[in-house]
Amino acid sequence: MDKIDKSILKQLQINAKQNIKEIAGKVGLSVTPTYERVKKLEQAKIIKSYVALLDREVIGKKFVAYCQITLIRHHKGLINDFKTYTLNFPEIMECHHISGNFDFLLKIVVDDITQYQQFITDKLSLLDSISTINSSFVMESVKDTTVYEL
Structure with missing residues (x-):
């Protein structure tokens, strides 16, 4: 290149x-x-796809949370099950298997805190392999880009 x-x-x-x-x-x-x-x-698959980037505020997706997930234990089956489980929910915009104090970092985007609470209670927490869910809420996005420096 x-x-x-x-x-x-x-x-x-x-x-x-x-x-x-x-x-x-x-x-x-x-x-x-x-x-x-x-x-x-x-x-060469350097360009994966072409997309339209939506303004989440305009479409009503005003609430962004980052969830740090800890599984009950590190086991290949549990890790793979969790990965597969997260693919089922459009509220989860990103899922990263990470190192450090937590196993996964999720970016969740919904309309409001009520919808977030319903997502956690009715969907995410149903997975028995989750030990803890720690949430941080975005108060202001200072920089939000999709452009990589090459």
């Missing part, structure tokens, strides 16, 4: 709706080589 590929990726991260001609003009190439580079980046 050279400097031009990185520039193309930066442009796509900023606005994936740009057409190839617009990207080509910004990176200093003609349309055909730009198109070919984008295709190669897709084939």
Whole structure:
């Protein structure tokens, strides 16, 4: 991946709706080589997908919580079951198996604290392998980006 590929990726991260001609003009190439580079980046799986990023405030998803989950013990089966379980809930935006004092870090996004409490009580806490759930609530998002520095 050279400097031009990185520039193309930066442009796509900023606005994936740009057409190839617009990207080509910004990176200093003609349309055909730009198109070919984008295709190669897709084939190499560097570009995973193209998405529309929604404004969560506008769609009513105003409550963000980070949950630190500790399992009752470190056992491959329990870990895999937990991973699979979390895939069933659209409220869980991110799930990370982490090192340190906790086993998993979840990012949960819902409408409000009531919906969060219902999620914890009616869904997440039903899994017997969970020992503790510690929650932190986002008061303000100072930086929230999807653009990687290349």
